Amino acid sequence: MEVFFIYKNFKFFEVEQEKILAYFVLLKAKTVIFLYIERRGKMEFKHVPIMMAEVLDGLNIKEDGIYVDCTVGGGGHSLEIAKRLKNGHLYAFDRDEDAIAKSTQTLSKYLDKVTITKANYKDAPSILKELGVEKIDGFLIDLGVSSYQIDEGERGFSFVHDGVLDMRMDREENVLNAKDIVNTFSYEELVKIFQTYGEEEFARNIAKNILLEREKKEIETTFQLREIIENSMPKKIVFSRGGASKKVFQALRIYVNDELEGLDKVLEELVNLLAKNGRGCVLTFHSLEDRIVKNVFKLDSTECICPPKVPICICGHKASIRLVNRKPIVAGEQEQKENSRSTCAKLRVVEKL
Numbered sequence: 001m002e003v004f005f006i007y008k009n010f011k012f013f014e015v016e017q018e019k020i021l022a023y024f025v026l027l028k029a030k031t032v033i034f035l036y037i038e039r040r041g042k043m044e045f046k047h048v049p050i051m052m053a054e055v056l057d058g059l060n061i062k063e064d065g066i067y068v069d070c071t072v073g074g075g076g077h078s079l080e081i082a083k084r085l086k087n088g089h090l091y092a093f094d095r096d097e098d099a100i101a102k103s104t105q106t107l108s109k110y111l112d113k114v115t116i117t118k119a120n121y122k123d124a125p126s127i128l129k130e131l132g133v134e135k136i137d138g139f140l141i142d143l144g145v146s147s148y149q150i151d152e153g154e155r156g157f158s159f160v161h162d163g164v165l166d167m168r169m170d171r172e173e174n175v176l177n178a179k180d181i182v183n184t185f186s187y188e189e190l191v192k193i194f195q196t197y198g199e200e201e202f203a204r205n206i207a208k209n210i211l212l213e214r215e216k217k218e219i220e221t222t223f224q225l226r227e228i229i230e231n232s233m234p235k236k237i238v239f240s241r242g243g244a245s246k247k248v249f250q251a252l253r254i255y256v257n258d259e260l261e262g263l264d265k266v267l268e269e270l271v272n273l274l275a276k277n278g279r280g281c282v283l284t285f286h287s288l289e290d291r292i293v294k295n296v297f298k299l300d301s302t303e304c305i306c307p308p309k310v311p312i313c314i315c316g317h318k319a320s321i322r323l324v325n326r327k328p329i330v331a332g333e334q335e336q337k338e339n340s341r342s343t344c345a346k347l348r349v350v351e352k353l
């Protein structure tokens with residue numbers, strides 16, 4: 001922090017952190033007025049891996065084992081997995097080209113035991129098959145977006161940074177981006193997206209105002225959308241929610257990237273690939289994805305799935321995994337204090353029987 005100008009009782013000072021420069025003015029002893037934030041150049045890829053110790057413990061890594069990181073991101077978790085391998089191998093996937101570039105850099109010392117592929121993790125089982133991998137000793141899925149994707153304004157994921165509404169994780173994929181959706185979808189379609197994927201209680205009002213605003217001018221940026229959302233709900237909600245736009249932005253991101261579709265199927269496939277005693281770890285960040293993971297793991301860890309009234313088992317269903325923890329693991333107090341992303345994270349760990 002640097003005080004750069006003092007005028008009468010006012011002190012003007014700046015705080016520089018990473019690529020952000022913030023200017024404040026200090027009026028009296030405790031009154032600080034925030035002036036503005038300046039972005040300086042392109043952000044570094046910085047993502048603090050969530051529940052690192054718990055994930056490593058959950059994977060129970062064997063030095064000769066075969067591991068799969070479905071969402072390599074900046075390579076934080078993968079680096080620690082790779083360090084623990086001797087003759088083993090790690091297959092890492094991500095659908096975002098920036099994540100592939102960054103993780104390749106992070107894992108540069110270990111590329112003899114790591115294979116990084118740009119792909120949707122839904123294709124991971126078939127890619128592994130093509131590579132001749134028949135059994136794996138562990139998999140990790142760390143769902144959602146990385147801090148980098150959120151912090152990089154031009155990716156359009158965040159209501160905190162101004163940028164074109166994009167939100168595509170894979171920008172090479174020919175899919176609708178958030179701007180297309182907001183400007184072309186009907187009122188009913190928008191309401192459904194905001195309610196289903198964001199559980200947004202003001203979905204109707206927000207959709208109505210989006211339609212009104214886009215008549216006047218195309219909605220191009222994250223800040224334009226944020227303003228519409230904030231004007232669609234009572235002011236006291238805007239101030240009390242801490243990120244009034246969070247639910248709508250989450251909903252659009254999930255829809256654009258089709259995040260929930262097929263998650264259950266790929267979990268089943270990965271569980272099938274696990275060798276005896278192999279481990280699966282999944283980190284989720286909201287109830288919609290956690291529910292899917294919980295249901296798949298519950299079904300796969302249940303011996304018989306006959307209706308309760310049937311006296312003798314006729315389903316023949318056998319448990320293929322056991323739940324290592326009955327309840328999901330949450331981040332410790334210290335981690336929650338230091339990394340706000342960890343506060344809503346849930347880790348589920350299973351072991352193949």
Ligand SMILES: C[S@@+](CC[C@H](N)C(=O)[O-])C[C@H]1O[C@@H](n2cnc3c(N)ncnc32)[C@H](O)[C@@H]1O
Pocket residue numbers: 047048049050070071072073074075076077078093094095096099119120121122142143144145146169
């Ligand atoms: C929370 S970050 C992972 C961070 C990583 N564990 C680390 O330590 O750096 C989630 C990553 O998953 C990727 N991702 C999300 N959905 C995906 C999908 N369907 N297929 C492949 N990657 C996906 C995102 O692009 C993002 O890089």
